[in-house]
Amino acid sequence: MKIQKNILLKDYTTFKIGGAAEFFAEVNNTIELQEVLQWAGDNNKQIFVLGGGSNLLVSDDGIKGLVIKLNLNDLEIEGNKVRVGSGVSLTYLLNETLENDLVGLDFVTGIPGTVGGAIRGNAGTYGQDMSRVVKTIKYIDDQYKVVEISADKAKFAYRHSMFKESKYIIVEAGLELKHGNVEEVRKLIKERLAYRHETQPHRPSAGCIFKNVKFEDVDIKDLEKRHLDLSRFANHKKIPVGYLIEEAGLKGHTIGDAQISEKHGNYIINKSNATAEQVIMLISFIKQQIRDKYGIQLIEEVQIII
Numbered sequence: 001m002k003i004q005k006n007i008l009l010k011d012y013t014t015f016k017i018g019g020a021a022e023f024f025a026e027v028n029n030t031i032e033l034q035e036v037l038q039w040a041g042d043n044n045k046q047i048f049v050l051g052g053g054s055n056l057l058v059s060d061d062g063i064k065g066l067v068i069k070l071n072l073n074d075l076e077i078e079g080n081k082v083r084v085g086s087g088v089s090l091t092y093l094l095n096e097t098l099e100n101d102l103v104g105l106d107f108v109t110g111i112p113g114t115v116g117g118a119i120r121g122n123a124g125t126y127g128q129d130m131s132r133v134v135k136t137i138k139y140i141d142d143q144y145k146v147v148e149i150s151a152d153k154a155k156f157a158y159r160h161s162m163f164k165e166s167k168y169i170i171v172e173a174g175l176e177l178k179h180g181n182v183e184e185v186r187k188l189i190k191e192r193l194a195y196r197h198e199t200q201p202h203r204p205s206a207g208c209i210f211k212n213v214k215f216e217d218v219d220i221k222d223l224e225k226r227h228l229d230l231s232r233f234a235n236h237k238k239i240p241v242g243y244l245i246e247e248a249g250l251k252g253h254t255i256g257d258a259q260i261s262e263k264h265g266n267y268i269i270n271k272s273n274a275t276a277e278q279v280i281m282l283i284s285f286i287k288q289q290i291r292d293k294y295g296i297q298l299i300e301e302v303q304i305i306i
């Protein structure tokens, strides 16, 4: 067990923002994970688990306690069943499953996280998410024991699971996919990547800052009176926050080196040396503007670690 000190977290987040972890450990299997958890317990240290760091805004002051980077990278494929470690990147998983003639994961195209982070936040696109494919989840509970549950117990909802309500650490998942037309899916993936390339910024970010707004949570008629054209979002019954930010004229607004992307309103980019403080100020500015203009209270999708 190797516990390091003062490791800069900006190197572990896609935002390239964040101060140092007081203590830092990388674990390669469940036993090592249990050992470092025991160490944290014995030394009264808080723990924070890092996946791909693609949904995080880490404070400029860093994180107190022990940050654990999960390198749980096992992957086994048998028939249409997949067992995958929580540290495996979604892109690698997608490619390996396609190599095995399995389809059903195309919706993770372009999501830069790991399996663990994606299950915790029920990540997805195009109206599909992890809950569609995950069948079982293995995690470490607060007594450091390994528990396996069936996915229907995981409280999956839009960008939500039971892991957002607990400190449990996902170590492995069981997925069920389908044998299908892999060439067709590869074509779809290529198109989606090209679309992302065209519509999303190529600068460090944490993806979408806010959750899209469900139709059921707002007064659609009132919003249409405010000159929003919402009929085109009727399919998924969610208003993309990027659209609201664009309509409010906020794209390009900058605080320090943090900028609301000119390409996609729901992205904040780090132009070079943005601080977490600058991003937080920009987030507050957007929330206040959208509340004033449309009466909508935006909710962060990005996790802010202060």
Ligand SMILES: Cc1cc2nc3c(=O)[nH]c(=O)nc-3n(C[C@H](O)[C@H](O)[C@H](O)COP(=O)(O)OP(=O)(O)OC[C@H]3O[C@@H](n4cnc5c(N)ncnc54)[C@H](O)[C@@H]3O)c2cc1C
Pocket (backbone or CB within 6 Å): 014, 048, 049, 050, 051, 052, 053, 054, 055, 056, 070, 086, 087, 110, 111, 112, 113, 114, 115, 116, 117, 118, 119, 120, 121, 122, 123, 124, 125, 163, 168, 169, 170, 171, 205, 206, 207, 208, 303
């Ligand atoms: C360019 C870009 C595009 C993106 N596009 C999308 C998109 O289309 N759809 C979408 O849903 N998201 C998108 N995201 C956001 C992000 O990639 C997802 O939320 C992803 O699932 C986060 O996974 P991660 O491994 O990076 O988690 P991290 O950012 O490392 O962690 C996020 C949270 O999960 C916890 N966590 C991580 N691993 C585990 C584990 N094993 N057990 C328990 N908790 C864990 C962490 O403690 C933290 O609380 C995008 C991000 C970027 C930068």
